[in-house]
Amino acid sequence: xxxxxxxxxxxxxxxxxxxxxxxxxxxxxxxxxxxxxxxxxxxxxxxxxxxxxxxxxxxxxxxxxxxxxxxxxxxxxxxxxxxxxxxxxxxxxxxxxxxxxxxxxxxxxxxxxxx
Amino acid sequence: xxxxxxxxxxxxxxxxxxxxxxxxxxxxxxxxxxxxxxxxxxxxxxxxxxxxxxxxxxxxxxxxxxxxxxxxxxxxxxxxxxxxxxxxxxxxxxxxxxxxxxxxxxxxxxxx
Numbered sequence: 001x002x003x004x005x006x007x008x009x010x011x012x013x014x015x016x017x018x019x020x021x022x023x024x025x026x027x028x029x030x031x032x033x034x035x036x037x038x039x040x041x042x043x044x045x046x047x048x049x050x051x052x053x054x055x056x057x058x059x060x061x062x063x064x065x066x067x068x069x070x071x072x073x074x075x076x077x078x079x080x081x082x083x084x085x086x087x088x089x090x091x092x093x094x095x096x097x098x099x100x101x102x103x104x105x106x107x108x109x110x111x112x113x114x115x
Numbered sequence: 116x117x118x119x120x121x122x123x124x125x126x127x128x129x130x131x132x133x134x135x136x137x138x139x140x141x142x143x144x145x146x147x148x149x150x151x152x153x154x155x156x157x158x159x160x161x162x163x164x165x166x167x168x169x170x171x172x173x174x175x176x177x178x179x180x181x182x183x184x185x186x187x188x189x190x191x192x193x194x195x196x197x198x199x200x201x202x203x204x205x206x207x208x209x210x211x212x213x214x215x216x217x218x219x220x221x222x223x224x225x226x227x
Contacts, residue, residue, distance in 0.1 A: 040219070048213060099213065100209020102213075104215055106151075106160070
């Protein structure tokens with residue numbers, strides 16, 4: 001069990017540029033989640049997948065954000081035309097099946113800084 | 116909507132002191148409750164969880180009991196160590212879908 005991995009760990013970009021983050025969940029975990037954490041706050045839910053199907057999106061996920069999990073394994077989160085307000089830690093988590101009792105395991109996060 | 120409220124930090128204690136971090140929640144349905152911990156420079160880790168009323172979660176000397184009547188899930192430890200210095204997040208999940216809703220976090224500093 002190698003844990004959830006995320007790449008890159010840090011990303012600095014200029015306003016208006018597009019960025020893409022990758023998340024590799026724990027092997028055989030069907031559920032994959034994306035959260036965003038800003039300084040001094042707890043993580044906020046963005047979206048989640050059951051295998052390759054995106055089942056829920058938060059209203060925090062504007063049209064500039066898109067997430068995919070094409071083969072039900074790794075996932076990508078793309079932010080188009082980045083804004084300074086997008087600066088945050090982007091966290092990925094996975095769980096075996098989902099549901100109210102399932103534990104979500106978090107990756108180390110990707111810290112995005114938009115200049 | 117569902118929400119979690121936890122005591123604001125930072126909390127500063129001396130080593131071997133007793134710790135309580137208060138957490139209350141608002142939720143429809145029957146959520147599971149979690150405490151996650153974030154050590155400096157590391158990712159979020161599950162510390163403990165409880166999935167139904169009156170359950171007690173415990174790990175590494177930390178405990179929390181799911182109290183439905185008071186909608187609380189306070190974190191306690193009898194004797195803290197310097198290595199417990201971290202940010203602690205109370206969270207609920209499963210009440211309205213599968214997302215976890217986190218509190219704002221409580222930063223804990225333990226002095227030797």
